[in-house]
Amino acid sequence: MLIPKEVAQSIVLETEAIMDKNINFMDEQARIVASVDKGRIGDFHEGASEVLRTEKKVVISSDSSYLGAKSGINLPVR
Numbered sequence: 001m002l003i004p005k006e007v008a009q010s011i012v013l014e015t016e017a018i019m020d021k022n023i024n025f026m027d028e029q030a031r032i033v034a035s036v037d038k039g040r041i042g043d044f045h046e047g048a049s050e051v052l053r054t055e056k057k058v059v060i061s062s063d064s065s066y067l068g069a070k071s072g073i074n075l076p077v078r
Helices: 005-019 046-054
Strands: 024-026 032-035 058-060 072-074
Touching: 005 024, 005 032, 046 058, 046 072
Parallel strands: none
Antiparallel strands: 024 032, 058 072
């Protein structure tokens, strides 16, 4: 079951307020659907694409490692 975009955005904002970290949710096409940085919504995220392909965590150490991605940890949400 997919998380509705409105719920994903709410989770992003609440988590950011607690952790002071940018959180993104991506859809099954690896597009950002929820983010603290609203300018990124709709962008392709290559790190998310890798997570979708492997179903494993992807750690990005450089903003230039993956197209449309910034450094951070990418995890599948089930």
